[in-house]
Amino acid sequence: MAEVTASPHAGPARWLVVAVPYVWLLLFFVAPFLIILKISLSDTAIAMPPYTPVFEGFGAIGDFISQLDFENYAFLAEDPLYLRSYLSSLRIAAISTCLLLFIGYPIALAMARAPTSIRPTLVMMVILPFWTSFLIRVYAWIGILKPEGLLTLLLQAIGILGPTEQVQIFRTDTAVFIGIVYSYLPFMVLPLYAALEKMDATLLEAASDLGCPPWKAFWKITFPLSLPGVVAGAMICFIPITGEFVIPDLLGGAETLMIGKTLWTEFFGNRDWPLASAVAVLLLLVLVIPIMIFQNQQQKVR
Amino acid sequence: MKPSRFDPVVLTLGFAFLYIPIIILVIYSFNASRLVTVWGGFSLQWYSAMWSNQGLMDAAWVTARVGVISATIGTILGTLAALALVRYARFPGKMAFSGMIYAPLVMPEVITGLSLLLLFVAIGIDRGFWTVTIAHTTFTMCYVAIVVQSRLLTFDRSLEEAALDLGSPPVRTFFKITLPLIFPAVAAGWMLAFTLSLDDLVIASFTTGPGATTLPIKIYSQVRLGVTPEINAICTILIGLVTIGVIATSFTSKRTELRRIRDEHVAQRGAA
Numbered sequence: 001m002a003e004v005t006a007s008p009h010a011g012p013a014r015w016l017v018v019a020v021p022y023v024w025l026l027l028f029f030v031a032p033f034l035i036i037l038k039i040s041l042s043d044t045a046i047a048m049p050p051y052t053p054v055f056e057g058f059g060a061i062g063d064f065i066s067q068l069d070f071e072n073y074a075f076l077a078e079d080p081l082y083l084r085s086y087l088s089s090l091r092i093a094a095i096s097t098c099l100l101l102f103i104g105y106p107i108a109l110a111m112a113r114a115p116t117s118i119r120p121t122l123v124m125m126v127i128l129p130f131w132t133s134f135l136i137r138v139y140a141w142i143g144i145l146k147p148e149g150l151l152t153l154l155l156q157a158i159g160i161l162g163p164t165e166q167v168q169i170f171r172t173d174t175a176v177f178i179g180i181v182y183s184y185l186p187f188m189v190l191p192l193y194a195a196l197e198k199m200d201a202t203l204l205e206a207a208s209d210l211g212c213p214p215w216k217a218f219w220k221i222t223f224p225l226s227l228p229g230v231v232a233g234a235m236i237c238f239i240p241i242t243g244e245f246v247i248p249d250l251l252g253g254a255e256t257l258m259i260g261k262t263l264w265t266e267f268f269g270n271r272d273w274p275l276a277s278a279v280a281v282l283l284l285l286v287l288v289i290p291i292m293i294f295q296n297q298q299q300k301v302r
Numbered sequence: 303m304k305p306s307r308f309d310p311v312v313l314t315l316g317f318a319f320l321y322i323p324i325i326i327l328v329i330y331s332f333n334a335s336r337l338v339t340v341w342g343g344f345s346l347q348w349y350s351a352m353w354s355n356q357g358l359m360d361a362a363w364v365t366a367r368v369g370v371i372s373a374t375i376g377t378i379l380g381t382l383a384a385l386a387l388v389r390y391a392r393f394p395g396k397m398a399f400s401g402m403i404y405a406p407l408v409m410p411e412v413i414t415g416l417s418l419l420l421l422f423v424a425i426g427i428d429r430g431f432w433t434v435t436i437a438h439t440t441f442t443m444c445y446v447a448i449v450v451q452s453r454l455l456t457f458d459r460s461l462e463e464a465a466l467d468l469g470s471p472p473v474r475t476f477f478k479i480t481l482p483l484i485f486p487a488v489a490a491g492w493m494l495a496f497t498l499s500l501d502d503l504v505i506a507s508f509t510t511g512p513g514a515t516t517l518p519i520k521i522y523s524q525v526r527l528g529v530t531p532e533i534n535a536i537c538t539i540l541i542g543l544v545t546i547g548v549i550a551t552s553f554t555s556k557r558t559e560l561r562r563i564r565d566e567h568v569a570q571r572g573a574a
Contacts, residue, residue, distance in 0.1 A: 022395070032420060035417065291408060
């Protein structure tokens with residue numbers, strides 16, 4: 001689309017359109033990251049707020065640099081809890097993203113093949129659960145997965161479990177996977193559907209006319225053409241899952257280590273703000289590459 | 303693409319997975335028994351219990367005000383940001399600007415929440431109602447920007463250009479021509495911003511202060527103590543409100559769309 005350069009009437013209003021959201025984001029999105037970086041390099045203090053100020057006035061640049069230390073980062077490196085949390089978060093996010101792809105792809109494909117008239121309704125039905133509260137949807141699973149919950153009742157009723165046996169899923173990693181797949185499924189299905197829906201059906205017809213079996217046509221044509229959707233869906237799911245707090249906290253057990261939960265405990269439990277900031281800075285570093293892939297993808301889509 | 307015979311099965315299973323947990327929750331909010339797994343008959347007692355729970359009602363009121371204010375400011379900022387992204391060929395720092403719009407969409411909430419809290423502490427703002435509202439405005443405006451942007455990208459500029467050629471000033475043209483045409487997307491953006499604000503636990507927990515407990519924070523603290531049917535009741539009401547809102551928005555946007563198409567037809571015939 002042709003983008004119009006300044007019209008002859010353009011006045012200050014033109015600049016306000018850019019400046020207002022720009023300044024807001026600089027102030028409330030970028031500045032906080034600089035502060036979090038600064039505080040991650042300061043010491044814990046007993047007073048409120050629980051950290052010593054690192055930067056006071058613009059004169060004391062020398063003092064400022066001499067006060068910075070990597071104590072919090074050194075502590076993170078020493079205590080295996082943190083390393084295990086990061087690795088475990090990445091593992092859970094990677095497995096969940098694969099599960100989401102396995103479950104989401106057939107749904108998106110079936111939606112893309114459905115008659116044109118019912119497609120908007122199907123899209124609407126995928127979006128609707130996304131509009132209902134995340135917390136509520138996770139909470140709904142507690143009642144189902146609890147040992148005395150509805151899943152146990154169902155399995156007992158159809159005779160898979162004996163009358164005294166119970167499902168032991170609640171407060172395990174399995175429950176976390178179920179919760180994540182359930183919560184993030186719309187985020188995976190929609191980009192996949194968007195990519196598959198645009199696909200040219202004649203390519204598949206040509207392949208089939210030339211004697212290509214359907215499964216081979218899928219791997220040779222459908223899947224490669226849907227790759228932008230696969231990448232977008234995978235990133236939209238992978239990045240926030242890595243820092244997820246609500247799901248591992250409500251459905252996971254004591255052995256479920258996730259960095260979002262560790263950060264929360266460090267902040268609300270131990271009230272160690274500098275250490276929590278260091279945890280956040282490292283999490284951001286871990287996610288820089290996936291975030292760049294996501295940004296790139298979004299720019300390309302435009 | 304050629305449909306497969308398994309498609310209906312896949313869709314049925316997929317939608318069952320998405321909807322059954324929510325349906326169960328709604329059904330059990332009408333359960334007379336306190337036990338989640340025992341059906342004790344139909345009852346509205348949890349709704350009256352919820353109604354007389356002052357803490358829960360206060361939290362609902364705080365959440366509604368935060369939601370309306372942050373969604374409104376977020377929609378204004380997000381619409382401006384979308385205009386900047388689509389309509390302005392280049393301006394200093396455009397790459398950085400679009401980065402700042404996309405990054406909050408995937409940023410883990412714990413990072414956004416903690417960093418905003420540290421900002422509020424650093425500049426000495428007392429945490430409470432307004433800090434939660436500012437935090438929600440910041441992340442919801444990015445969602446609004448994406449929704450409005452996709453509408454602007456498929457937007458027919460000819461009406462706007464006609465108005466400008468006839469001497470209408472740009473600001474007036476925006477309010478008379480552009481805004482009415484993109485209004486369905488702006489309204490959808492507001493709805494999305496409002497429900498995201500209504501839903502947020504993590505960012506609100508970091509940025510809230512005394513007297514500004516939001517509903518998700520309240521629900522979370524009660525859920526940690528165990529499942530209570532009162533929570534099922536309030537969840538059911540929230541689900542009902544959101545469902546009605548979404549269906550109403552999709553109907554109005556369809557009506558507006560139809561009217562727009564009809565108007566364009568009339569205009570074209572007039573021009574011919």
